[in-house]
Amino acid sequence: xxxxxxxxxxxxxxxxxxxxxxxxxxxxxxxxxxxxxxxxxxxxxxxxxxxxxxxxxxxxxxxxxxxxxxxxxxxxxxxxxxxxxxxxxxxxxxxxxxxxxxxxxxxxxxxxxxxxxxxxxxxxxxxxxxxxxxxxxxxxxxxxxxxxxxxxxxxxxxxxxxxxxxxxxxxxxxxxxxxxxxxxxxxxxxxxxxxxxxxxxxxxxxxxxxxxxxxxxxxxxxxxxxxxxxxxxxxxxxxxxxxxxxxxxxxxxxxxxxxxxxxxxxxxxxxxxxxxxxxxxxxxxxxxxxxxxxxxxxxxxxxxxxxxxxxxxxxxxxxxxxxxxxxxxxxxx
Amino acid sequence: xxxxxxxxxxxxxxxxxxxxxxxxxxxxxxxxxxxxxxxxxxxxxxxxxxxxxxxxxxxxxxxxxxxxxxxxxxxxxxxxxxxxxxxxxxxxxxxxxxxxxxxxxxxxxxxxxxxxxxxxxxxxxxxxxxxxxxxxxxxxxxxxxxxxxxxxxxxxxxxxxxxxxxxxxxxxxxxxxxxxxxxxxxxxxxxxxxxxxxxxxxxxxxxxxxxxxxxxxxxxxxxxxxxxxxxxxxxxxxxxxxxxxxxxxxxxxxxxxxxxxxxxxxxxxxxxxxxxxxxxxxxxxxxxxxxxxxxxxxxxxxxxxxxxxxxxxxxxxxxxxxxxxxxxxxxxxxxxxxxxxxxxxxxxxxxxxxxxxxxxxxxxxxxxxxxxxxxxxxxxxxxxxxxxxxxxxxxxxxxxx
Numbered sequence: 014x015x016x017x018x019x020x021x022x023x024x025x026x027x028x029x030x031x032x033x034x035x036x037x038x039x040x041x042x043x044x045x046x047x048x049x050x051x052x053x054x055x056x057x058x059x060x061x062x063x064x065x066x067x068x069x070x071x072x073x074x075x076x077x078x079x080x081x082x083x084x085x086x087x088x089x090x091x092x093x094x095x096x097x098x099x100x101x102x103x104x105x106x107x108x109x110x111x112x113x114x115x116x117x118x119x120x121x122x123x124x125x126x127x128x129x130x131x132x133x134x135x136x137x138x139x140x141x142x143x144x145x146x147x148x149x150x151x152x153x154x155x156x157x158x159x160x161x162x163x164x165x166x167x168x169x170x171x172x173x174x175x176x177x178x179x180x181x182x183x184x185x186x187x188x189x190x191x192x193x194x195x196x197x198x199x200x201x202x203x204x205x206x207x208x209x210x211x212x213x214x215x216x217x218x219x220x221x222x223x224x225x226x227x228x229x230x231x232x233x234x235x236x237x238x239x240x241x242x243x244x245x246x247x248x249x250x251x252x253x254x255x256x257x258x259x260x261x262x263x264x265x266x267x268x269x270x271x272x273x274x275x276x277x278x279x280x281x282x283x284x285x286x287x288x289x290x291x292x293x294x295x296x297x298x299x300x301x302x303x304x305x306x307x308x309x310x311x312x313x314x315x316x317x318x319x320x321x322x323x324x325x326x327x328x329x330x331x332x333x334x335x336x337x338x339x340x341x342x343x344x345x346x
Numbered sequence: 347x348x349x350x351x352x353x354x355x356x357x358x359x360x361x362x363x364x365x366x367x368x369x370x371x372x373x374x375x376x377x378x379x380x381x382x383x384x385x386x387x388x389x390x391x392x393x394x395x396x397x398x399x400x401x402x403x404x405x406x407x408x409x410x411x412x413x414x415x416x417x418x419x420x421x422x423x424x425x426x427x428x429x430x431x432x433x434x435x436x437x438x439x440x441x442x443x444x445x446x447x448x449x450x451x452x453x454x455x456x457x458x459x460x461x462x463x464x465x466x467x468x469x470x471x472x473x474x475x476x477x478x479x480x481x482x483x484x485x486x487x488x489x490x491x492x493x494x495x496x497x498x499x500x501x502x503x504x505x506x507x508x509x510x511x512x513x514x515x516x517x518x519x520x521x522x523x524x525x526x527x528x529x530x531x532x533x534x535x536x537x538x539x540x541x542x543x544x545x546x547x548x549x550x551x552x553x554x555x556x557x558x559x560x561x562x563x564x565x566x567x568x569x570x571x572x573x574x575x576x577x578x579x580x581x582x583x584x585x586x587x588x589x590x591x592x593x594x595x596x597x598x599x600x601x602x603x604x605x606x607x608x609x610x611x612x613x614x615x616x617x618x619x620x621x622x623x624x625x626x627x628x629x630x631x632x633x634x635x636x637x638x639x640x641x642x643x644x645x646x647x648x649x650x651x652x653x654x655x656x657x658x659x660x661x662x663x664x665x666x667x668x669x670x671x672x673x674x675x676x677x678x679x680x681x682x683x684x685x686x687x688x689x690x691x692x693x694x695x696x697x698x699x700x701x702x703x704x705x706x707x708x709x710x711x712x713x714x715x716x717x718x719x720x721x722x723x724x725x726x727x728x729x730x731x732x733x734x735x736x737x738x739x740x741x742x743x744x745x746x747x
Contacts, residue, residue, distance in 0.1 A: 041465045041466075041467060041468060042423050042464075043464060044417050044420045044423055044463070045419050053446060055446070055449070056495075057514075064495050067495075128448035128451075128452075156452075156483055157455060158483045158485070158488035158489060158494070159488060159489060160493070160494065160495045
């Protein structure tokens with residue numbers, strides 16, 4: 014009896030010991046609150062690539078169909094207006110303009126770290142296969158429940174010097190239209206540039222801006238048209254206006270802002286007495302189609318310009334680094 | 347323990363280990379040994395059958411909301427290899443996605459949702475009801491959950507869906523969309539595969555090793571007497587020996603000395619008695635009975651026995667020696683008597699008086715023998731050898747009287 018009791022006690026004790034030593038998975042880990050998430054870029058480079066490829070696939074589908082149907086899924090703003098016009102022209106002429114090409118490879122992407130919406134991603138492509146200049150793509154996400162859409166495409170000028178941005182793994186900070194600490198605010202810069210386009214060298218803001226390829230070309234075109242109109246006693250007038258809220262700003266690492274904005278322009282040409290005002294280019298002609306020409310023709314252009322606005326104390330001028338210009342509507346009045 | 351130490355131990359230990367060594371070797375060392383064995387066994391068990399599972403699966407059940415969102419770092423709480431499985435109502439679509447904290451927050455803005463806040467234990471996920479700040483976006487033109495650009499990975503299924511996280515999703519949140527606010531509870535399971543397991547075996551091996559060392563130490567060094575551990579120099583040995591003698595053996599020696607003094611006396615008595623017998627035979631020619639009974643009587647005469655022997659040995663030149671021995675004997679005998687007095691009681695004091703009184707007696711031996719011879723007839727009259735002790739006592743009483 015005594016032996017049995019001792020055995021029982023020993024067994025109970027050993028079982029207790031086993032339970033204590035077994036059942037060991039370690040301490041339950043506790044979640045740690047990390048603050049780094051707020052500082053991380055909104056997208057990884059892979060995500061940016063995936064988004065861009067989805068956008069391009071939508072555009073390519075539209076290009077092949079020569080129809081703008083379904084483009085609004087992945088395009089918006091001035092880019093959608095321009096592409097719609099380009100596709101309409103392509104439908105009329107049978108081929109897309111070479112300038113509509115968007116290379117698939119990129120040289121740089123600028124991803125913001127901002128947590129709110131809208132968000133903008135700036136991506137610079139490589140040059141095209143036929144050695145056209147690089148494209149600056151601006152993809153916007155308006156809200157959490159919408160996807161990124163291609164909002165603007167600007168063809169960068171040959172030799173244009175872009176500011177430096179933080180590497181995409183770290184992420185850049187988005188600016189606003191009212192950013193201070195710059196030569197002028199981004200919104201003002203766009204408005205002044207519109208004035209400069211309209212008034213040329215006589216603009217009061219001419220000294221704020223460095224000379225650029227876009228303005229040179231526009232001036233040359235305007236002079237050519239002007240000369241022709243003058244021969245026919247006609248007149249021509251262009252008005253440029255910055256479109257409200259169609260602006261995207263990204264802060265560069267040197268303190269300046271890269272600003273992409275839409276500037277609409279209306280080109281009104283009035284022919285001399287007894288004459289009809291005709292479209293001034295193949296694109297306008299394609300858009301005008303079979304319309305009946307009158308003495309007056311009003312052509313609406315959508316312009317996308319990319320401006321670098323330097324910091325206030327840099328002593329630099331505002332520089333246009335890229336632009337796009339496309340007639341979207343041709344009407345005879 | 348070295349051979350030299352053992353050699354040192356043997357003579358001083360007198361062949362038998364001390365109590366300290368017995369406890370150390372018999373109790374403490376086995377306990378440490380058992381602990382060592384137990385530690386190693388538990389270590390092996392922890393490394394094998396009790397090895398912490400690399401598969402951790404935690405489950406919870408949610409209902410009442412359209413969205414379920416994990417807290418930051420919950421998805422990869424145990425390991426980066428995580429799989430989120432949702433078992434919803436069969437026939438309805440359920441989607442799971444991983445996204446950054448700000449994206450998920452933006453998506454659920456204005457909606458109530460269920461938070462998965464962590465592990466309440468190893469098999470249960472803890473949840474909490476929450477409502478996201480912000481205003482609810484109109485669903486017109488909004489993209490479907492699974493088509494959003496924000497998710498790093500997304501998967502939808504009918505009834506149930508499972509999505510695995512990778513190392514890139516360490517700072518991601520998991521968001522579950524049931525399509526509408528669900529009423530039937532859905533089961534959410536997070537499964538991790540642990541790459542690094544907690545190692546409980548190694549500490550136990552370490553403890554086991556320590557116990558082995560302690561076992562050896564307690565059986566050897568700790569079992570040694572403290573002074574041996576401390577002093578191993580040869581020069582200190584004489585001191586040790588002296589100490590041992592004084593402490594241990596002095597008491598035992600004195601006791602045994604006393605004992606032997608008591609025991610030896612009859613022998614001396616007999617030897618003395620034989621000589622006395624010789625004397626008696628020469629005088630009385632009495633029988634052996636007288637010789638045996640004689641041994642009981644001598645207590646009275648006892649203290650002077652040595653002197654008598656010495657006297658007998660140097661009997662021829664008694665005249666010179668007596669004077670010398672007299673001086674020496676006085677001191678020695680006084681001390682001796684003093685000790686005996688404590689041990690033996692009354693009879694000795696009387697014998698001491700006899701001895702003192704007879705110190706100057708040259709024919710002390712003869713007187714003693716005469717005393718003996720005088721006592722003898724009485725004892726012979728009693729005539730019983732077996733009652734020697736009684737006789738002895740009676741003789742002592744008589745002596746005391």
